[in-house]
């Protein structure tokens with residue numbers, strides 16, 4: 001495939017960030033849009049300036065269309081499996097948004113289906129393509145902090161004057177356990193954080209969690225404050241702290257959430273100081289402390305949309321050269337298992353071995 005022709009299934013909130021790279025990459029083109037609200041798909045086509053795309057409210061029509069090489073599944077979670085299976089069966093490459101499924105058993109089914117299909121299947125995970133994260137990983141791989149020993153990840157939703165508009169329908173399905181599959185912060189957003197832990201430290205062996213609940217002024221119930229701890233092979237540890245702070249003002253153009261990471265090694269410490277948004281105007285995206293010196297890395301792209309741009313660019317390049325784009329179905333499945341283990345642990349009141 002030299003020019004990747006993509007069809008979006010689901011043209012809701014997040015499709016805007018998926019479109020950015022497809023609209024500017026000379027090796028890609030958006031040729032089809034599907035949404036059960038076809039008028040929304042039509043609106044997106046107009047705003048994105050698409051040239052006569054297929055518009056449909058039935059994803060079976062989209063996945064069966066011979067102009068489509070790659071199907072982007074951008075649906076509520078309970079629909080991911082069915083849509084991905086249909087696309088794989090139709091011989092298409094599939095990029096399915098995280099979390100890939102609402103159970104590990106369904107993720108296994110998706111991985112199995114991809115094994116026998118032309119595919120490939122990839123799970124869309126953008127945080128591991130976010131430039132400050134990639135910069136931190138590259139410094140660590142170059143030995144900047146010695147051997148990494150622990151990772152601390154923080155998810156901190158709050159409020160924002162500058163956040164983007166999130167339609168009520170887009171929030172509503174995230175309060176229905178049958179559609180979302182788990183907690184909005186521990187499972188849905190948590191997928192990103194478990195992917196980060198996996199990216200920096202490798203697969204975890206054991207998980208232990210407490211999950212609390214807080215109701216926001218608009219009635220949305222967050223699965224926070226929550227604390228998830230994990231152990232990696234080789235005497236290495238990590239945790240994910242999730243706090244919803246209703247009166248904390250976040251600087252953002254997207255979701256009202258701040259994300260931070262701290263990785264401690266045998267001779268240094270590295271920080272990623274922002275993600276969806278940031279605390280205050282002048283946040284240094286990446287900092288390294290080593291040999292008594294604190295170094296700021298300011299020359300890094302920081303817009304959260306860049307994580308989507310680089311994740312999408314990576315997928316286009318992988319499809320063009322016939323390699324497996326990240327995350328593979330198996331990696332997505334393992335990260336999903338990690339996230340579900342946190343919920344299992346909180347329910348059972350003890351550690352869960354992976």
Ligand SMILES: NC(=O)c1ccc[n+]([C@@H]2O[C@H](COP(=O)([O-])OP(=O)(O)OC[C@H]3O[C@@H](n4cnc5c(N)ncnc54)[C@H](O)[C@@H]3O)[C@@H](O)[C@H]2O)c1
Nearest residue numbers: 010011012013014015035036037074075076097098169170
């Ligand atoms: N990577 C990230 O940071 C990130 C951020 C937000 C959302 N997401 C993921 O993207 C996906 C979509 O999330 P969203 O926020 O855009 O949701 P959304 O509710 O805004 O959009 C979903 C769209 O799917 C459409 N839809 C529902 N059922 C359908 C069906 N049967 N056929 C066709 N269309 C149907 C809806 O009409 C809606 O327009 C989810 O998997 C979510 O986890 C990822």
